[in-house]
Amino acid sequence: MKNNRKATILNAMALNKKTQFSPLEVRLADFAKALSHPARVAILRVLAERQTCVCGEIVAVLPLAQSTVSQHLKDLKELGLIKGEIDGTRSCYCIDWNAFQEMKNLFQNLLGTLDEMGTKNGCC
Amino acid sequence: MKNNRKATILNAMALNKKTQFSPLEVRLADFAKALSHPARVAILRVLAERQTCVCGEIVAVLPLAQSTVSQHLKDLKELGLIKGEIDGTRSCYCIDWNAFQEMKNLFQNLLGTLDEMGTKNGCC
DNA sequence: ACTTATAATCGTAAATCTACGATATTAAAA
DNA sequence: TTTTAATATCGTAGATTTACGATTATAAGT
Numbered sequence: 347m348k349n350n351r352k353a354t355i356l357n358a359m360a361l362n363k364k365t366q367f368s369p370l371e372v373r374l375a376d377f378a379k380a381l382s383h384p385a386r387v388a389i390l391r392v393l394a395e396r397q398t399c400v401c402g403e404i405v406a407v408l409p410l411a412q413s414t415v416s417q418h419l420k421d422l423k424e425l426g427l428i429k430g431e432i433d434g435t436r437s438c439y440c441i442d443w444n445a446f447q448e449m450k451n452l453f454q455n456l457l458g459t460l461d462e463m464g465t466k467n468g469c470c
Numbered sequence: 471m472k473n474n475r476k477a478t479i480l481n482a483m484a485l486n487k488k489t490q491f492s493p494l495e496v497r498l499a500d501f502a503k504a505l506s507h508p509a510r511v512a513i514l515r516v517l518a519e520r521q522t523c524v525c526g527e528i529v530a531v532l533p534l535a536q537s538t539v540s541q542h543l544k545d546l547k548e549l550g551l552i553k554g555e556i557d558g559t560r561s562c563y564c565i566d567w568n569a570f571q572e573m574k575n576l577f578q579n580l581l582g583t584l585d586e587m588g589t590k591n592g593c594c
Numbered sequence: 595a596c597t598t599a600t601a602a603t604c605g606t607a608a609a610t611c612t613a614c615g616a617t618a619t620t621a622a623a624a
Numbered sequence: 625t626t627t628t629a630a631t632a633t634c635g636t637a638g639a640t641t642t643a644c645g646a647t648t649a650t651a652a653g654t
Binding site: 383385410411412413414417418421432434435436 | 641642643644645646650651652
C-alpha cells in the first residue's frame with residue numbers, strides 16, 4: 347500500500363507553501379525543476395536533435411540505468427514538456443513544442459525583467 | 471533479507487551521477503535548481519526591483535518563516551547568484567550580476583538551440 | 595507456443611529539500 | 625549594562641528526488 351499519507355492537516359499545510367505563490371511563479375518553478383538535472387537536459391537535447399522520435403536510444407546515451415531514464419522521461423511527460431506514444435514494442439518520445447514555447451516565454455520573461463531592473467538600479 | 475548491498479563506496483557513487491555529465495550541463499542544472507522554487511524566484515525579483523539592497527524585507531514579503539527565507543538566501547548565495555554583506559545588525563543582499571549573466575547565457579543558449587533544432591526537424 | 599526485446603512499473607535506500615521553532619549572535623538603543 | 629531587533633544557525637521532521645535491481649507487460653520474432 348503506497349500513498350499512506352497520514353498528514354494531519356497541520357502537517358499538510360506546513361509543507362505546501364508553494365500554493366502561496368502565484369500560479370505563474372509555480373509554473374516557472376516547475377519548468378525550472380525539469381531542467382534541474384543534467385540528465386533531463388540531455389534528454390531534451392537528444393529529443394530535439396534527432397529527426398525521428400527516439401525511445402531507448404536515450405538510455406544508450408546516458409550514464410544511467412534504464413529504469414532511471416524511464417523515470418526521468420515520466421517526469422518530463424507529466425510536466426507536459428514531452429509526449430510519448432507506443433510504437434510496437436518500443437515507445438517513442440518527442441518534445442511538446444507548445445509546452446516548450448510556454449517554458450521559453452516564462453524564462454525569457456523572468457530573465458529579461460530581472461536584467462532590465464538590474465541595469466536600471468545598480469545597488470551593489 | 472534480499473540483496474544486502476554492501477560496498478559503501480559503491481553506494482556513494484551510485485548517487486553522484488551528476489559528475490558523469492558535462493560541467494556546463496551541471497552548471498545549468500544548478501542554476502535551474504535555484505529557480506525551481508517560487509520563493510527563490512520571488513527573492514530574486516525583490517532584490518532586482520528595489521533600488522537599495524534589501525535584507526529582511528524579503529521575509530515580510532514572503533509567506534515563509536524567517537529561518538526558511540534565510541536558508542533560501544544561503545542557497546542562492548552558495549550558488550553565487552546573490553551576494554550579501556552585513557550592515558550593522560541587518561544584512562544586505564543583492565544579485566551578483568556577473569553570475570546572473572552567466573545563468574542567462576546558459577538558459578538562452580539551451581532554449582535557443584533546442585528551439586532551432588525543433589523548427590528544423592519536426593517529428594511529432 | 596516459446597523466446598526475445600523493449601520499456602514501464604514496483605520496491606527500496608540514500609540523499610537532498612522544505613519548513614519550522616528554538617537558539618545563538620551581534621550591533622544598536624535604552 | 626541591559627534590552628531590543630535583525631539574522632544566522634542548529635536540530636529536526638516529513639516530503640521529495642535520485643538511483644538501482646527486480647519484476648511485469650506486451651509486441652515481435654522464431
